[in-house]
Amino acid sequence: MLVLLIARLTVLELLRRRLFLVLIGLTLIVVALTSWGIAQVTTVGGRPMTRVEQVTVVSQLLILVGFMFSFTLSFSAVFAGAPSLSGDLESGTALAILARPISRAEFVIGKWLGVIATILIYALPTTALQLFLVDRIVQYVPPHPFEFVGFMVIEGIVVLTLALALSTRLAGMVGGVVALILWGVAWIGGIVGGVGLVLNNATATHIGTATRLILPTDGMWRGAVWALEPATIIAAIRASGPAAAGNPFFASEPPDALYLAWTAAWIVAFLGLAIWSFQQREI
Amino acid sequence: MIDTPAIVTRDLAKRYGALQALAGLNMTIPRGAIFGFLGPNGAGKTTSVKLLLGLARPTSGSAEILGQPIGERASRRRVGYLPELFRYQPWLTAREVLLLHCELAGVDRAAWSREIEDALAVVGLQDRGSSRVGTFSKGMQQRLGLGVALLGDPELVLLDEPTSALDPVGRHDVREIIRGLRDRGVTVFLNSHLLSEVEQVCDRVAVVDRGKVIAEGTLDELLRSDTVRMRVSGLPRGAKDQLAPFGAIDEDGDWLVVRGVDADRVPDLVAHVVGLGGRVHAVEPRHETLEDRFLRLLSGD
Numbered sequence: 374m375l376v377l378l379i380a381r382l383t384v385l386e387l388l389r390r391r392l393f394l395v396l397i398g399l400t401l402i403v404v405a406l407t408s409w410g411i412a413q414v415t416t417v418g419g420r421p422m423t424r425v426e427q428v429t430v431v432s433q434l435l436i437l438v439g440f441m442f443s444f445t446l447s448f449s450a451v452f453a454g455a456p457s458l459s460g461d462l463e464s465g466t467a468l469a470i471l472a473r474p475i476s477r478a479e480f481v482i483g484k485w486l487g488v489i490a491t492i493l494i495y496a497l498p499t500t501a502l503q504l505f506l507v508d509r510i511v512q513y514v515p516p517h518p519f520e521f522v523g524f525m526v527i528e529g530i531v532v533l534t535l536a537l538a539l540s541t542r543l544a545g546m547v548g549g550v551v552a553l554i555l556w557g558v559a560w561i562g563g564i565v566g567g568v569g570l571v572l573n574n575a576t577a578t579h580i581g582t583a584t585r586l587i588l589p590t591d592g593m594w595r596g597a598v599w600a601l602e603p604a605t606i607i608a609a610i611r612a613s614g615p616a617a618a619g620n621p622f623f624a625s626e627p628p629d630a631l632y633l634a635w636t637a638a639w640i641v642a643f644l645g646l647a648i649w650s651f652q653q654r655e656i
Numbered sequence: 657m658i659d660t661p662a663i664v665t666r667d668l669a670k671r672y673g674a675l676q677a678l679a680g681l682n683m684t685i686p687r688g689a690i691f692g693f694l695g696p697n698g699a700g701k702t703t704s705v706k707l708l709l710g711l712a713r714p715t716s717g718s719a720e721i722l723g724q725p726i727g728e729r730a731s732r733r734r735v736g737y738l739p740e741l742f743r744y745q746p747w748l749t750a751r752e753v754l755l756l757h758c759e760l761a762g763v764d765r766a767a768w769s770r771e772i773e774d775a776l777a778v779v780g781l782q783d784r785g786s787s788r789v790g791t792f793s794k795g796m797q798q799r800l801g802l803g804v805a806l807l808g809d810p811e812l813v814l815l816d817e818p819t820s821a822l823d824p825v826g827r828h829d830v831r832e833i834i835r836g837l838r839d840r841g842v843t844v845f846l847n848s849h850l851l852s853e854v855e856q857v858c859d860r861v862a863v864v865d866r867g868k869v870i871a872e873g874t875l876d877e878l879l880r881s882d883t884v885r886m887r888v889s890g891l892p893r894g895a896k897d898q899l900a901p902f903g904a905i906d907e908d909g910d911w912l913v914v915r916g917v918d919a920d921r922v923p924d925l926v927a928h929v930v931g932l933g934g935r936v937h938a939v940e941p942r943h944e945t946l947e948d949r950f951l952r953l954l955s956g957d
């Protein structure tokens with residue numbers, strides 16, 4: 374299978390180029406620090422914390438750590454995806470490969486799978502370790518750990534697919550910057566949409582909805598947040614009124630099935646776009 | 657299948673915006689030929705190779721390689737290619753690059769290690785097989801590219817300026833490699849501006865200029881062999897004019913150069929010179945070099 378051959382080659386490239394070793398190293402340091410920090414939050418105002426207080430604090434800390442994961446995952450997906458096709462075209466390594474009996478589609482899909490595999494190699498052990506350590510230290514497991522990892526990985530795949538599609542036409546730097554700006558815009562769009570809900574402002578709500586549809590990264594991030602929130606906290610924040618909708622670190626509900634289907638269709642469509650665009654390219 | 661030509665092109669043309677990179681290429685290259693594709697910078701040589709390999713798309717016209725329409729995967733099944741811009745994954749070792757191409761070319765798994773070691777030996781990299789390509793000199797990278805092009809028993813090998821980065825020993829090696837390919841019946845398509853090199857290995861050549869083939873044929877057909885050089889002394893002044901009926905006369909130091917002489921009139925020419933009182937020290941029939949011909953073609957003669 375030539376697709377798997379290209380995927381293997383891509384993983385090897387990312388591992389040998391040390392991006393992911395550096396990333397894993399830094400992430401392990403962060404995991405160690407947060408675990409140590411979480412071990413310290415045992416008292417409040419000089420008295421031992423109640424279990425409810427501890428769960429509240431730890432779960433909110435975990436959401437911040439989750440954001441760090443979501444951030445590094447998205448960034449590394451962009452750094453790996455944006456130069457993957459354009460770099461091979463610029464350097465000339467694509468010439469010898471594409472002159473072989475391989476189709477352009479196989480090449481693009483192979484690259485895509487390779488970066489996804491690398492994302493998983495990075496995300497699965499580090500998040501598992503983080504959740505495991507938190508469980509050992511304060512006996513707390515977030516309510517939906519698998520969904521948390523799943524939503525984050527999907528967010529990474531979305532932004533990777535965008536970067537790869539841009540990579541068929543733009544130089545690595547340019548495509549990477551564009552992808553990151555769009556990722557940031559989607560994050561802000563999510564906040565704007567939330568604010569729209571709070572203020573009952575239709576325009577802001579529509580902006581939020583539009584960005585959620587155009588680039589479903591923030592939608593997936595909200596899913597990851599939801600997966601980390603204990604039911605008690607969701608209930609408490611809901612009870613405090615609609616203002617929480619504007620908070621990018623809060624989600625009262627997971628993305629619904631329709632939105633997940635949209636996200637899947639979005640990924641397929643952009644991967645198709647990347648293949649089509651690459652097929653038109655002259656090498 | 658084997659009786660289809662190695663390469664057939666029909667009015668193959670490529671336009672980049674307003675620039676006509678290739679203007680209707682028509683050629684048929686038989687199996688087993690060593691074909692030299694010559695032309696000045698920007699003539700369209702690399703463009704032709706890229707079109708044949710489906711790396712670029714023709715604006716019009718069509719072509720087949722090894723009996724398959726270009727652009728289709730099947731057409732690239734038994735083809736080796738050394739790009740003009742030869743770059744291989746710097747994070748892989750030479751062996752790993754060759755292994756990658758064994759897989760891409762669909763070489764039998766059982767043959768991989770033999771193919772790889774053979775390729776390394778043929779291009780003289782057997783001692784550097786485990787080094788990262790990123791540490792290779794330019795010439796070593798081109799040697800590796802040549803090894804890649806030879807993998808998997810190809811029926812057609814396209815070499816785009818295969819010696820551009822090589823030292824004289826490397827150039828000699830490449831000529832030997834090409835002769836080896838000829839002995840195995842492999843068709844070779846060689847892009848080059850090193851005319852002496854082409855002259856030594858190719859049996860057919862085409863000259864392109866500004867996207868058009870301006871001459872094509874075997875070297876014998878293309879190159880004149882009607883020039884004679886003689887080293888003569890003691891020829892009286894004015895005697896040279898009497899040689900005019902044999903051809904155009906020129907002087908080159910001690911040498912008398914006569915162009916346009918039929919081969920069977922050379923003894924008559926020598927007798928005539930002697931008859932005029934000249935002492936003949938040497939007679940050399942001289943083939944026109946490819947370079948002469950090339951320059952003549954490009955100057956619009």
Ligand SMILES: Nc1ncnc2c1ncn2[C@@H]1O[C@H](COP(=O)(O)OP(=O)(O)OP(=O)(O)O)[C@@H](O)[C@H]1O
Binds near residue numbers: 675676697849
């Ligand atoms: N990607 C491209 N975009 C625009 N023009 C191109 C492109 N590739 C080639 N050309 C043009 O097509 C013409 C033929 O180029 P090509 O590379 O085929 O020349 P060549 O015969 O290989 O020259 P050289 O001996 O310098 O390698 C040139 O005028 C070149 O500028």
Ligand SMILES: [Mg+2]
Binds near residue numbers: 701702703816
């Ligand atoms: Mg060229």
